[in-house]
Amino acid sequence: MELLSIVTGLRRHKATSALIALQVALTLCIVSNALFVVHDRLVRIDRPSGIDEADFAMFRNEWLAPEGDLKARIQGDLAVLRSAPGVADAYATNGAPLYLGGGSGGVGLKPDQETPSANAGEYIVDDHAMKTLGIRLTEGRWFTAGEIEERHNGPEEGPPIVIITRALATKLFPAGQALGSSIYVGKNPSTIIGIVERLVTPLFYGVPAQVTDSFFENSILIPGLLVENSYLYVIRAMPGQRDSALLTSQQLLTQHDRARGIDLVHTFPAIRAESYKTDRSLASLLSLVCAMLLLVTGLGIVGLASYWVGLRRSPIGIRRALGARRIDIVRYFQIENVLIVGCGAAVGLALAVAANLWMVQKLALPRMGARYVIAGAAIVLILGQLAVLWPARRAASIPPARATRAL
Amino acid sequence: MFIFYLKSATHSLLRNRVLTALIIVAIAFGIGASMTVFSIFRTMSGDPIPWKSAQLFVPRIDTRPPGKHQDGIPDLLSYQDAMELRHAKIVAHQTPLYTLALHLMPEDINLLPQHVVGVAVDRDFFHLFDVPFRYGSPWAVENGDDGSNVVVIGKRLNDRLFGGKDSLGQSLNLDGTKYRVVGVIKNWDPQPRLYNLLNAPYGDSEDFFIPFSTAVEHKIAPRGATSCSEAWSERLGAVCTWILVWVEATTPSDAQHYRDFLADYAMEQQRLGRFSWLPSASLSNARDWLEEKHIVPTETRLSLILAFGFLTVCLVNGVVLMMAKFLSRDRETAIRRALGATRTIVFSQFLVEAGVIGALAGVLGLGLTAVGLAFERSLLPKEMARVTALSPAVIGMTFGLAVFATVCAGLYPSWRGSIVEPAVQSKT
Numbered sequence: 001m002e003l004l005s006i007v008t009g010l011r012r013h014k015a016t017s018a019l020i021a022l023q024v025a026l027t028l029c030i031v032s033n034a035l036f037v038v039h040d041r042l043v044r045i046d047r048p049s050g051i052d053e054a055d056f057a058m059f060r061n062e063w064l065a066p067e068g069d070l071k072a073r074i075q076g077d078l079a080v081l082r083s084a085p086g087v088a089d090a091y092a093t094n095g096a097p098l099y100l101g102g103g104s105g106g107v108g109l110k111p112d113q114e115t116p117s118a119n120a121g122e123y124i125v126d127d128h129a130m131k132t133l134g135i136r137l138t139e140g141r142w143f144t145a146g147e148i149e150e151r152h153n154g155p156e157e158g159p160p161i162v163i164i165t166r167a168l169a170t171k172l173f174p175a176g177q178a179l180g181s182s183i184y185v186g187k188n189p190s191t192i193i194g195i196v197e198r199l200v201t202p203l204f205y206g207v208p209a210q211v212t213d214s215f216f217e218n219s220i221l222i223p224g225l226l227v228e229n230s231y232l233y234v235i236r237a238m239p240g241q242r243d244s245a246l247l248t249s250q251q252l253l254t255q256h257d258r259a260r261g262i263d264l265v266h267t268f269p270a271i272r273a274e275s276y277k278t279d280r281s282l283a284s285l286l287s288l289v290c291a292m293l294l295l296v297t298g299l300g301i302v303g304l305a306s307y308w309v310g311l312r313r314s315p316i317g318i319r320r321a322l323g324a325r326r327i328d329i330v331r332y333f334q335i336e337n338v339l340i341v342g343c344g345a346a347v348g349l350a351l352a353v354a355a356n357l358w359m360v361q362k363l364a365l366p367r368m369g370a371r372y373v374i375a376g377a378a379i380v381l382i383l384g385q386l387a388v389l390w391p392a393r394r395a396a397s398i399p400p401a402r403a404t405r406a407l
Numbered sequence: 408m409f410i411f412y413l414k415s416a417t418h419s420l421l422r423n424r425v426l427t428a429l430i431i432v433a434i435a436f437g438i439g440a441s442m443t444v445f446s447i448f449r450t451m452s453g454d455p456i457p458w459k460s461a462q463l464f465v466p467r468i469d470t471r472p473p474g475k476h477q478d479g480i481p482d483l484l485s486y487q488d489a490m491e492l493r494h495a496k497i498v499a500h501q502t503p504l505y506t507l508a509l510h511l512m513p514e515d516i517n518l519l520p521q522h523v524v525g526v527a528v529d530r531d532f533f534h535l536f537d538v539p540f541r542y543g544s545p546w547a548v549e550n551g552d553d554g555s556n557v558v559v560i561g562k563r564l565n566d567r568l569f570g571g572k573d574s575l576g577q578s579l580n581l582d583g584t585k586y587r588v589v590g591v592i593k594n595w596d597p598q599p600r601l602y603n604l605l606n607a608p609y610g611d612s613e614d615f616f617i618p619f620s621t622a623v624e625h626k627i628a629p630r631g632a633t634s635c636s637e638a639w640s641e642r643l644g645a646v647c648t649w650i651l652v653w654v655e656a657t658t659p660s661d662a663q664h665y666r667d668f669l670a671d672y673a674m675e676q677q678r679l680g681r682f683s684w685l686p687s688a689s690l691s692n693a694r695d696w697l698e699e700k701h702i703v704p705t706e707t708r709l710s711l712i713l714a715f716g717f718l719t720v721c722l723v724n725g726v727v728l729m730m731a732k733f734l735s736r737d738r739e740t741a742i743r744r745a746l747g748a749t750r751t752i753v754f755s756q757f758l759v760e761a762g763v764i765g766a767l768a769g770v771l772g773l774g775l776t777a778v779g780l781a782f783e784r785s786l787l788p789k790e791m792a793r794v795t796a797l798s799p800a801v802i803g804m805t806f807g808l809a810v811f812a813t814v815c816a817g818l819y820p821s822w823r824g825s826i827v828e829p830a831v832q833s834k835t
Contacts (some may be wrong), residue, residue, distance in 0.1 A: 015823065016730050023723040030716045035711065064520060064582060187641055205606075205631060246582075259509050261520050281783070282706045289440055289717050296433045300724040303429045307731035359712070363705050365714075 006336050013308070017340055020304055024344025024380050027297045029351035032376030033359070034286040036368040041279040047216070049097045050165075051199030052134025053268040055088070055237045057246040058096050058265040061253070064232040071150055071227045073257060080256050082128070086245030090235040091134040092226055094124045094153065095202035098275045099232075099266070102202025103283060105156060107220065108184040109172065116139070116169045120164070120218040121201025124151050124226045132236040133199070138166065139179050140194030143223040151224030158188030159222045168218035169195050185220060196221070203275060210364055232264075242267060297310060298387040301341075305333060305391035313398055315332070320400035333392035341384035345377045352376060416760035423732060429762070430728045434768035434816075436708070437721025437826055438809045439775025444714035446776070446801040447783060448707050454694060455597030463601075463693040464654050464662060466492060466669055472645065473684050480689055480698070482605060482659035486623075489652050493529070497668045498661060501654040502529040503619050505629040506606045511568075512580040521562065523581070524630070525615035526603060527622030533559070533590075535655050536602050541565075543575045543590035546618060554624040557617070564614040565591045579615070584625060584647075586617065601693060602653060604700050605629040643682065654690075666690045718812070725816045729764070733757050733824030743750035744829035753827040761817025762810060769809030776805050 010017050059079070063070065074092055081090035095102030102123075106116025123129075130137060140163070147161060147240045162183070162366075169178035169192070195329055199219045203212055233253075237245035250262050268314040273280075309316075356368040420427045454460050468488050484492070489503045505527050510520035530545040532538070546557045558579055565574055578585045592612075599608035603711045626639050635647035642649065656662035669688040677685050691699070740753055777797055 015819075016727060019723060019727045019730065023720055023727060026716065026720045027724065030713060030720065034713060062510070064512075121465065212707075232641060256716075263522050278706050282710065285444075285710055286713060286781075289713055291719050292436050292440065293720055296436060296721055296724050299429050299433065300727055303426055303728045304731055306428070307735055308737065359709070363708055365705075365709075 002332065003335065003395045006332065006339065009312075010336065010339065017303065021298065021340050021344035021347065023297055023300060023385070024341050025348035025351055027293055028373075028376045028380045029355050030293060030346030031290050031379060032348075032352040032373045033062070033355055033368065034290045035338070035375060036356070036372040038286050039288075039372070041283045042124065044213070045276045045279050045283075047200065048198065049200050049268070049272075050135055050196070050217075051097055051268075052236065053272070055134070055239060055242055056096075056234070056268040057230050057237060057242055057393070058099070058234045058264075058266055058271075059246070059250065059262050060230065060232050060274040061092075062261040062263070063259060064261060065259045069204070070229075071225065074225065074227060075251055077256065078128075080252050081249050082235060084245065084249045084252050086238050086241035087224065087249055088236045088238050089128050090249070091126050091128045091132050093129070093232050093234055094226055094228075095121070096232060096234055096271070097200045097202060099271050100203045102204055103153070104201065104204055104207075105167070105185055105213075105220075107172065107218075111184050111187055111189070113184065116358055118168060118218055119215040120168055120185075120220045122156065122196075122223045123199075123202075123216070123219060123221050125221045126223065126225055129221070129234075132234055134236065135199050137163075137194055138197050140192070142194055143221075148225055149223065150227050151222070152226070153228055156186040156222070158184060158186030159190050159224070160188070161193045161223060162190040163194035163196060163221040164192055165196050165199050165217055165219045167198070168219065171218065184196060199206075200383075242387045294383055297380070298383050301337070301384055301387035302391060305337070305388050309391050309395040312395070316395055316398050317400055320398065326396035329396040329398075330389075330392045333388050333395060337384045337388040338381070341381055343386075345380055347375060348380070349373055412756050412759040413763065415756060416763045419736070420763060423735070426728060426732050428795070430725050430732070430764055431768045431771060433721045433724045433728075434765070434809065434813055435771035435775055437718035438768060438772030438805060438812075439779055440488065440719040440799065441714040442772065442776040442808070443779030443783060444707070444710045444803045445804075446780065448711045449801075454697065455599060455601050456537060459535075460601065460693040460697075462536060462657050464656055464665065465689050465693070465696050466652055466654060466665070466688070468669070468673060468688045469686050470648065470682070478689060481648055482651060482696075483648035484650050484652055485645045485648050486643045486650060489650040491672065492652055492654075495668065495672075497655055497665050498654050500531040500534050501652065502532040502535060504528050504532065504602065504651045504653060505619075505622070505649055506603060506613075507617075507622060507627045508630040509581040509615075509627065511539050512583065514580075523614040525558075525613045525617060527617055527619045527627070529619050530715060531655075532602070532653070535653055539595055541591045541593040541595040542573045543588070543667060546589045551618045552620055554621050555618065556584055556586045556621060557589045559590035559616040560588055561592050561612055561614050561616075562594050563611065581615070582627075586615075592616075599697075601697065603651075604697070605651065608700075645740070658722050662690065662692075687763045715728060721725050722812055725764075725813060726820060728736050729761060729817055729820035730823060733820045734761075736824065736826045740827045741823060744827060750825045751829075754821050757821035757824050758814060758817055761821060762814050764817070765810035765813025766806075768813060769806040772809050773805050778800070 033120070063073070068339060078090060078092060081087055102121055104119060104121050106113075107118045107120050108116050125143070127143050130142045133156045142163065144163070149159075162185070164178070164183075172178060172183060173181060178192055179195060180192065182191050184190070195218075199221075200216050201212065201219050233249075235245065235249055246265065246267070250265070253262065284321075319329065352373045353368070356365070359365045360367055465482065466484075467482060469480045469482060470480070470485060470488070473598050493501065493503060506524065507527055508522060508524045511523045512520050526619040527530075530548065530551050533540075533545040541562065543559070545559065546555065550557050558581075560568075560574070560579070562571075565571060568574070568579075569577060573640065574591060577588045596612050600610065603613075622813065623643075628642075629635070629649045635649050636641045640834065641647055654665060656665055669690055673686045676682055746752075780797055
């Protein structure tokens with residue numbers, strides 16, 4: 001009975017009701033899609049790297065006069081670094097997890113495979129790298145000092161042995177048995193001698209995030225000493241001494257051999273912050289806009305409901321005079337609000353899914369799960385109820401006598 | 408008449424202040440959010456030299472064996488191909504380009520070398536991209552070929568090293584080689600750096616420019632995107648790619664001529680036995696190339712969609728609240744109608760009121776845009792933060808959009824407000 005009178009009441013304000021329902025629908029559409037993207041980005045930001053992040057530090061070394069025995073100079077540097085105060089261990093390499101400018105390649109199960117079975121980030125590491133990075137070896141063994149050969153940048157021929165991550169092992173050998181099997185990163189076969197629990201790839205120049213994310217946990221460790229003009233030193237500091245160790249090691253290296261340039265000095269929190277800066281800024285921008293959007297829609301509902309309360313002073317007074325309690329008046333407005341917002345939410349659900357599908361196509365975004373739309377619908381319904389409460393209370397406080405006087 | 412409408416609009420806006428404030432604030436928020444994101448988007452998707460880009464082209468030749476390449480034709484050329492194109496002289500102006508990073512060796516032995524980034528180009532580069540000079544000029548034609556150690560430096564480096572003074576004839580020690588300064592560039596900062604999109608498209612402009620032949624003679628390795636190993640001999644071959652080539656074709660027929668030349672060149676290379684297949688060759692216009700490189704990140708596109716969605720909601724909200732505002736004055740309207748005001752007059756008055764709301768929202772929205780841009784600057788990576796400045800164009804657009812959108816939003820409420828029947832209302 002009451003519902004019927006509410007619907008009849010709304011039919012007098014068809015255009016306004018439809019407009020506010022449209023506003024709710026658009027709000028739901030935007031909020032649920034934004035929630036989805038924010039959540040997606042926050043999960044992305046939180047992905048563990050697999051290394052001991054707290055004590056990690058790195059910098060780039062570049063020889064200014066790359067003459068003479070480069071290999072001996074690098075080995076000399078490593079000896080200096082490893083004995084530096086506050087440094088637990090160190091190695092020279094081509095890239096670091098999450099750090100822009102690494103190497104990658106396709107991995108196959110056969111030689112000269114046309115389409116690789118998987119993509120992977122490639123790290124050149126030595127016998128000290130496991131301890132330096134603090135990564136966990138779950139199967140097999142690490143490289144020994146005797147297995148570390150001189151290596152150079154450029155296309156990989158295929159080292160005799162490699163260590164790969166668990167994710168890559170599962171991808172290449174879904175049935176297990178990765179350890180001891182051979183894979184191809186170049187023309188020669190490489191035997192897997194160890195599997196590490198987790199080690200994420202570096203980031204690559206010009207490779208968009210969607211592509212890197214598709215093989216983020218696939219890393220290959222190649223035994224070698226990188227003999228190049230320019231490369232990275234990664235150090236692991238003693239607990240709590242990272243910043244001082246980083247400074248000392250640069251000073252010691254410069255004293256040891258001045259013909260070098262050191263730059264790109266980073267700790268892991270800095271690398272992480274830099275790699276995820278766009279994600280973070282997008283997440284905060286979306287959250288901010290969502291909050292403002294809900295505020296605007298909420299205030300819109302308050303404004304419209306207040307106007308309707310003003311319009312209906314007489315009918316409300318009559319109802320009150322005829323015995324309606326205050327709570328009945330409040331409920332009237334609440335039910336009316338549920339009807340409008342509910343209609344808006346129903347349209348909004350469809351809009352939200354359509355918008356997501358459009359963005360999947362246009363922006364290569366992932367598909368949105370149903371929970372975000374449901375959460376969005378719940379948010380707008382609660383928002384509607386909260387927003388209508390104050391005008392409804394004001395309506396309920398209209399005294400019966402005053403209304404009859406106005407007649 | 409319009410002045411009277413304005414006065415009466417201001418008067419009625421002041422009557423229901425809360426509702427008025429709600430409408431203005433909501434629209435201002437929508438304007439602020441969308442203009443913040445839009446101004447970033449506009450700069451990032453922008454063409455840094457719109458007057459020139461239609462005439463600039465990137466020739467590309469795919470030297471890879473046919474197969475499943477999903478990434479289109481690579482942008483870079485091998486040394487052999489780049490030099491063939493250079494010598495063919497099909498167009499009047501062209502340049503090869505590659506990025507290099509060197510160390511600026513200080514005179515004082517106690518100071519550490521500084522890392523400086525530059526590009527190796529032919530002197531036509533400065534013509535192609537309309538590079539303005541503060542002092543001097545591009546190096547002489549003969550210096551481009553004879554391996555002279557000459558350098559053109561950017562404003563920033565000139566400010567740092569020579570205090571912004573005329574530094575022509577001074578010398579710079581880059582990785583142990585002395586280069587003579589022949590030119591200093593004025594403040595020149597194209598965003599994105601169209602000519603070097605493959606390396607940090609929103610980064611600072613280069614510190615120095617040296618002749619391509621000189622860089623090759625000194626065996627200076629390319630920095631950034633390359634498919635080469637470190638062996639210099641391989642770099643001078645025909646397989647690995649590391650050089651971007653720019654050509655200027657002033658007319659469409661010039662461009663077509665160059666396309667034909669490229670196709671012939673590809674066929675000739677096949678005939679010579681270099682390839683057993685016909686390599687695909689293309690000539691892309693700078694604008695298409697910019698588009699193809701997708702240098703506007705997904706995040707920015709997403710934010711743009713979101714921001715304009717938000718503006719739409721704010722405007723719908725404005726429609727709803729203006730309905731409430733205009734319709735609640737039905738008695739007043741009815742009396743005015745009874746006193747002889749036509750529907751058109753009432754309608755125009757409401758519309759002027761919407762315009763005043765829009766103008767106020769525009770002013771507030773402008774402030775919010777300024778705040779939004781400052782907020783973005785603090786969040787974006789440093790190299791991108793510089794593209795977020797509040798330009799006069801952005802200010803004009805913000806204000807215009809606010810008024811236009813609000814007047815549009817006010818059309819329906821104004822019409823609804825103006826169709827009140829005089830007789831019915833005056834009866835009560």
